[in-house]
Amino acid sequence: MSGEPESQRYLFNQISMLIDGMKGLNTQIARQVDAMGRYDVEFTKLGRSMARFESELIDLRVDMGKVKLEVGRLRTEVGEFRSEMQARLDAILKRIDDLDGRTHDIADHVQELRSDSLRQYNEVINAVQDSHRNRMSLNNLEDRVAELERLVGLRPPPVA
Numbered sequence: 001m002s003g004e005p006e007s008q009r010y011l012f013n014q015i016s017m018l019i020d021g022m023k024g025l026n027t028q029i030a031r032q033v034d035a036m037g038r039y040d041v042e043f044t045k046l047g048r049s050m051a052r053f054e055s056e057l058i059d060l061r062v063d064m065g066k067v068k069l070e071v072g073r074l075r076t077e078v079g080e081f082r083s084e085m086q087a088r089l090d091a092i093l094k095r096i097d098d099l100d101g102r103t104h105d106i107a108d109h110v111q112e113l114r115s116d117s118l119r120q121y122n123e124v125i126n127a128v129q130d131s132h133r134n135r136m137s138l139n140n141l142e143d144r145v146a147e148l149e150r151l152v153g154l155r156p157p158p159v160a
């Protein structure tokens with residue numbers, strides 16, 4: 001009887017620890033989802049920049065025959081823009097690689113937490129089964145002792 005509150009406290013502590021672990025995991029996943037949203041915004045910005053860049057190139061080709069002196073300057077600006085876009089793209093790709101690595105780490109962590117939760121679940125089930133078997137054995141022993149006491153004459157027969 002005195003073991004039941006302790007085992008319940010142990011069970012509640014284990015469940016609480018599992019829930020706390022899941023909260024941390026959920027926080028990490030939320031951060032990763034938020035980071036993916038920021039990358040989507042950056043890709044959209046990059047797409048718009050590239051569309052503007054292509055539009056400007058078309059306009060420049062039309063005007064190229066009119067202003068030959070501007071061509072050198074435009075080439076320089078386009079080269080700088082391309083370098084800037086390449087640098088941005090490289091930075092984005094690096095961020096994506098970092099995010100991919102962190103995602104794999106988080107997936108591994110989730111798998112470990114899943115394994116731990118299954119192990120703890122099995123331990124809880126085993127403890128409940130053991131408790132049930134012990135209770136059944138105790139009830140059986142109490143019945144036998146009562147029968148022996150009745151046979152010996154120490155106890156009156158049970159009232160039906």
